[in-house]
Amino acid sequence: NAGVMQNPRHLVRRRGQEARLRCSPMKGHSHVYWYRQLPEEGLKFMVYLQKENIIDESGMPKERFSAEFPKEGPSILRIQQVVRGDSAAYFCASSPQSLGSNYGYTFGSGTRLTVV
Amino acid sequence: DAKTTQPTSMDCAEGRAANLPCNHSTISGNEYVYWYRQIHSQGPQYIIHGLKNNETNEMASLIITEDRKSSTLILPHATLRDTAVYYCIVIGGGGAQKLVFGQGTRLTINP
Numbered sequence: 001n002a003g004v005m006q007n008p009r010h011l012v013r014r015r016g017q018e019a020r021l022r023c024s025p026m027k028g029h030s031h032v033y034w035y036r037q038l039p040e041e042g043l044k045f046m047v048y049l050q051k052e053n054i055i056d057e058s059g060m061p062k063e064r065f066s067a068e069f070p071k072e073g074p075s076i077l078r079i080q081q082v083v084r085g086d087s088a089a090y091f092c093a094s095s096p097q098s099l100g101s102n103y104g105y106t107f108g109s110g111t112r113l114t115v116v
Numbered sequence: 117d118a119k120t121t122q123p124t125s126m127d128c129a130e131g132r133a134a135n136l137p138c139n140h141s142t143i144s145g146n147e148y149v150y151w152y153r154q155i156h157s158q159g160p161q162y163i164i165h166g167l168k169n170n171e172t173n174e175m176a177s178l179i180i181t182e183d184r185k186s187s188t189l190i191l192p193h194a195t196l197r198d199t200a201v202y203y204c205i206v207i208g209g210g211g212a213q214k215l216v217f218g219q220g221t222r223l224t225i226n227p
Binding site: 004033035037042043044045048056089091093105106107108109110112 | 150157159160162214216217218219
């Protein structure tokens with residue numbers, strides 16, 4: 001049973017380019033969460049999605065960032081016109097249901113975005 | 117969701133039990149206590165969670181006080197690979213939820 005898959009593992013973008021980060025949840029999981037970790041800082045919640053719906057985007061920057069979780073395919077975190085401050089590790093987690101599950105929330109290995 | 121308080125850092129000798137405390141004095145009846153850890157720059161790893169009763173799995177034990185206002189994560193025989201930041205998170209039992217990470221405890225296992 002494959003875990004949460006994130007790709008690419010490493011992504012280098014020049015300032016002004018677009019970055020697309022993909023997350024495939026565990027089989028049977030319909031809830032996806034994105035987190036950002038800046039260098040030497042903690043994990044910050046960005047957005048929570050269910051299939052085709054954004055449930056909570058309270059942690060998303062107001063501009064340039066968007067997320068989707070289509071009916072088919074992985075969840076995508078999209079960053080337009082990247083800046084150096086976007087350089088960070090982006091983690092995705094999935095869960096089968098909101099709470100009380102014996103499985104907890106499973107995290108992927110992350111995508112390290114470097115903006116040059 | 118209830119807030120948690122953890123020591124910033126702890127040290128433990130290899131082979132000994134590591135006991136990581138967490139205070140969650142404002143926890144409500146339907147809120148769970150979850151523990152995660154992050155080793156270096158890897159993705160957070162689920163360790164254990166509980167509601168009222170003590171829990172044990174292959175990784176650790178979770179001891180929750182009777183009043184549920186605090187808990188202790190126990191790594192019975194710590195190894196160097198257990199060096200990580202450990203997060204105690206309290207989260208409600210119903211509806212849409214997200215994990216909110218605090219500062220955690222930086223546990224260093226010493227040889």
